[in-house]
Amino acid sequence: MRVVVLGAGIVGAACARELALAGLAVTVLERGGPAAATTAHGEGNVLVSDKGPGPELELARLSRRLWPEVLDGAGDAAAAEWDPKGGIVVATTADGARELERFAASQRAAGVDARPMDAAELAAAEPYLTRDTTAAVAYPEDAQVQPAGAAGVLLAAALRAGAELRTGCEVLGAVTAGGRITGVRTSLGLVGGDAFVNAAGPWSGALAARLGAPVDVRPRRGEVLVTAPLPPTVFHKVYDADYVGAVGSGAGDLQTSAVVESTRAGTILLGSSRRRVGFDDRLRPEVLAAIAAKALRLFPRLAGVPVMRAYGGFRPYVPDHLPVIGADPRLAGLWHASGHEGAGIGLSVGTARVLSDLLHGRAPGIDPAPFRADRPAVLGGTASVPEGENR
Structure with a gap:
């Protein structure tokens, strides 16, 4: 065939x-x-x-x-930079904690490894993460590639x-x-x-x-900020619980949530945004500012860290x-x-x-x-x- x-x-x-x-x-x-x-x-x-x-x-x-x-x-698998580092989802409000705990329970019932974390476990896993959190769930199955x-x-x-x-x-x-x-x-x-x-x-x-x-x-646009290389600062994929809502939203206006993770090169990726603007590929300063502000709420230590570049792309939305x-x-x-x-x-x-x-x-x-x-x-x-x- x-x-x-x-x-x-x-x-x-x-x-x-x-x-x-x-x-x-x-x-x-x-x-x-x-x-x-x-x-x-x-x-x-x-x-x-x-x-x-x-x-x-x-x-x-x-x-x-x-x-x-x-x-x-x-034979060339190293180029993929496979990293099964796991993810951590955090909530920063009481309502967010209740929703995260409900969501994680539904995932566990479906067979997902979703482990509630107490404050000490969270601090040990992500020492530079804000302590102003109300709930956290670890997902050992999450991974990353280049x-x-x-x-x-x-x-x-x-x-x-x-x-x-x-x-x-x-x-x-x-x-x-x-x-x-x-x-x-x-x-x-x-x-x-x-x-x-x-x-x-x-x-x-x-x-x-x-x-x-x-x-x-249809196209749905997203943007990411990339910091200059840093000493080890973020050890998992870490994101705010409102990311799940942004992913599932059908709204055409701007949706942002805090998503922070490191790369093998030491840079930190800061996301994320979602908006339906056709194939308009212009970077919008207000979008990048919103992404940075939410990332800083999770990792205040990133304040003052140089942003090396920003990029955006189109995702296929149904x-x-x-x-x-x-x-x-x-x-x-x-x-x-x-x-x-x-x-x-x-x-x-x-x-x-x-x-x-x-x-x-x-x-x-x-x-x-x-x-x-x-x-x-x-x-x-x-x-x-x-x-x-x-x-």
């Missing part, structure tokens, strides 16, 4: 790897460079802590189990397994016959195949429309906050692997496994029905993207 993966971000790279290792003839088409868009502008989160019971949590748990296995089989490095590891594994990568190749439209997609017209010519995987991230909605089967995947994974029933041969919003890094390998199982006619290890491409939230609107930004 010839499979054409449309997009070489981390989800596309994971799908290409999974399918190539299964013996399929895989071609990856990328308009720009591999992992150069959404993937390069992420934090590298591999989280279970921010997901309540339900299908996304099951996908996250599958992915968390797969990540070490996937990297163990890669996003572009991890995507490179996955793509390299696909190429070693026989996949082909074509960059600078923009998809312009579909070639169909008898209700099936048989090829795509691109800026480099016609590319034929038996199956086509839409893994174009925030541009998936526009790409699907070009192919004649629109899905409601109104019901679930990825789109599986076949498109309107156009035979078209498959989707998108809509992960800010969780695409962590969910990529699980998504690829589910997609491969479905494409091969096998029952996946988790129920794929909630991710289907014909659910109302996905078909309820059409992504509107400026022509110059289409994948």
Whole structure:
């Protein structure tokens, strides 16, 4: 079977790897460079802590189990900077504490390792964290990767397994016959195949429309601040409990919450923000100021630390906050692997496994029905993207 993966971000790279290792003839088409868009502008989160019971949590748990296995089989795995350092979620108000404790209890009932921490345990784990907290929960399963490095590891594994990568190749439209997609017209010519995987991230909605089967995947922007390298200061991924609410919000206006974590290089990543502004890529000082203010409430020691840079990126947003994974029933041969919003890094390998199982006619290890491409939230609107930004 010839499979054409449309997009070489981390989800596309994971799908290409999974399918190539299964013996399929895989071609990856990328308009720009591999992992150069959404993937390069992420934090590298591999989280279970921010997901309540339900299908996304099951996908996250599958992915968390797969990540070490996937990297163990890669000769260049060090580039991914896998770090199973765990996460800590803290509340800073009485209401926040009650909600965090309720949320963590629901996760434990679903099988997540969510451990309440007392003040002494929290101080030992994060000595520079504010003492003005009302509750804390540790999540040992949370991990981190370097996003572009991890995507490179996955793509390299696909190429070693026989996949082909074509960059600078923009998809312009579909070639169909008898209700099936048989090829795509691109800026480099016609590319034929038996199956086509839409893994174009925030541009998936526009790409699907070009192919004649629109899905409601839209861009949602997020920003991150990066400090200068510091001595060890933050030892886990630490975030305020209101982050979960921001992730699940459908509001289009600015949502910010405190998310603080270190990197192997010693820099500190400060997030996060969410806002729906189309593909407007301008950095807004007021957004960066809001991120910094909330981060300082958690880690006052960061006051005065130089910010080395700031960056923003677009995440693929779906109104019901679930990825789109599986076949498109309107156009035979078209498959989707998108809509992960800010969780695409962590969910990529699980998504690829589910997609491969479905494409091969096998029952996946988790129920794929909630991710289907014909659910109302996905078909309820059409992504509107400026022509110059289409994948």
